[in-house]
Amino acid sequence: MPAAQIDSLLTIWAASLLQHGGEPLFASHQDLYKTIDSTPLGDVKWESFSVKYTGEQPAAGPPWMNDNYEVWFRDPCQLVHSILGNPEFANETDFRAYREFETATDKRQFHDFMSADWAWEQSDLIAEDVGTHGSTFVPIILGSDKTMVSVATGQNDFYPLYLSVGNVRNNVRRAHRNALVLVGFLAMPKTTQEHASNVEFRLFKRQLFHTSLLGILESLKPGMTTPEVVRFGDGHYRRVIYGLGPYIADYKEQVLLSCIVRNWCPKCLSRRDNLDADSLARCQEHTEELIKDFEFEDLWDQYGIVKQLVSDTGSEWCSTQPFTNDFPRADIYKLLSPDLLHQIIKGAFKDHLVDWVERYLNKVHGTSRAKIIFDDIDRRYVFRQSSQLCKWPDQCQPLL
Numbered sequence: 001m002p003a004a005q006i007d008s009l010l011t012i013w014a015a016s017l018l019q020h021g022g023e024p025l026f027a028s029h030q031d032l033y034k035t036i037d038s039t040p041l042g043d044v045k046w047e048s049f050s051v052k053y054t055g056e057q058p059a060a061g062p063p064w065m066n067d068n069y070e071v072w073f074r075d076p077c078q079l080v081h082s083i084l085g086n087p088e089f090a091n092e093t094d095f096r097a098y099r100e101f102e103t104a105t106d107k108r109q110f111h112d113f114m115s116a117d118w119a120w121e122q123s124d125l126i127a128e129d130v131g132t133h134g135s136t137f138v139p140i141i142l143g144s145d146k147t148m149v150s151v152a153t154g155q156n157d158f159y160p161l162y163l164s165v166g167n168v169r170n171n172v173r174r175a176h177r178n179a180l181v182l183v184g185f186l187a188m189p190k191t192t193q194e195h196a197s198n199v200e201f202r203l204f205k206r207q208l209f210h211t212s213l214l215g216i217l218e219s220l221k222p223g224m225t226t227p228e229v230v231r232f233g234d235g236h237y238r239r240v241i242y243g244l245g246p247y248i249a250d251y252k253e254q255v256l257l258s259c260i261v262r263n264w265c266p267k268c269l270s271r272r273d274n275l276d277a278d279s280l281a282r283c284q285e286h287t288e289e290l291i292k293d294f295e296f297e298d299l300w301d302q303y304g305i306v307k308q309l310v311s312d313t314g315s316e317w318c319s320t321q322p323f324t325n326d327f328p329r330a331d332i333y334k335l336l337s338p339d340l341l342h343q344i345i346k347g348a349f350k351d352h353l354v355d356w357v358e359r360y361l362n363k364v365h366g367t368s369r370a371k372i373i374f375d376d377i378d379r380r381y382v383f384r385q386s387s388q389l390c391k392w393p394d395q396c397q398p399l400l
Helices: 003-020 029-037 076-084 117-128 170-174 199-216 251-258 284-293 296-303 340-389
Strands: 046-052 068-074 136-144 147-149 156-158 160-165 181-185 228-231 237-249 336-338
Touching: 003 029, 046 199, 068 076, 068 199, 076 136, 076 160, 076 181, 076 228, 117 136, 117 237, 181 199, 237 251, 251 336, 284 296
Parallel strands: 136 237, 237 336
Antiparallel strands: 046 068, 068 181, 136 160, 147 156, 160 181, 228 237
């Protein structure tokens, strides 16, 4: 919009506010431009790096061994600074871990991220180090979910990686007010069906995933041991220490992140057929010792840890290490957090409960009658949803 039109619009706005004794947000187009130019927030530029298979290759190796896999990302350190420095979050940011109790019953209450035990324990570790004592702990929350976009783009697969910080309160993060940002796109290697089940290819996919996360998060690593001075949204500067926080993922990605065998628990050593049994919780130190001392069969069968043969001679074994092993105070088994959408809403409700009800109706009433019941359920559900959105529910009609 031209500057003259901006001034005309502001004049009309000011005239409409006279009767209320108010003033527009900007006095003129110069005032508007000055406000925009002084805003410290802005987009962080995109960067990329390439990853390639560097192992031994046979004479006629599969195509995936020669491909370059490009990973696009934005500097996570700059993104964290942008979130912490956002003035909209100045009054909705927690600068320290805390424990909250109800006055009447003295019962512990959990509300925002920094009120939980994990943030408190991490703050204790930071306080024990003389070099980091007194620093503001900034937990880095990560999440990823492989997805397919088919509308207007064809059948394209994307592997987005998201980032947030635990200091910003839950209501802000859930409202998508720039407290949750896209930090990168992970590479997804593909090959022909002939080589898809190849052990080397499966191992490479896992290593590519963890290598990509290492490369993306590299700029945060120095700030995990040496405090950085960061400007916050309230205008004050604070010394901060970063730490890898929860990684939100569905079960398939939890298996990939923790480098365990599918159908095993990524949090403990319980077997799927006896989840109530007393068992050890997984931890980084325990897993590393098991990999050193046990053979492939024992690791796979007794502990659910992936250790794969990568040599035709049967003498060379490889075990992918979680990317968190390269970061201080980070244990992937303690950081994994369930994906509410896919594991609870979609997994428990849609994939389990709805599927069970459909099979039950088909078995009891037969296919034809079951379809009529399904239609009735759909109409009742849509009608209820529309009634909740309408100002006059009694005038709502079912949407057919």
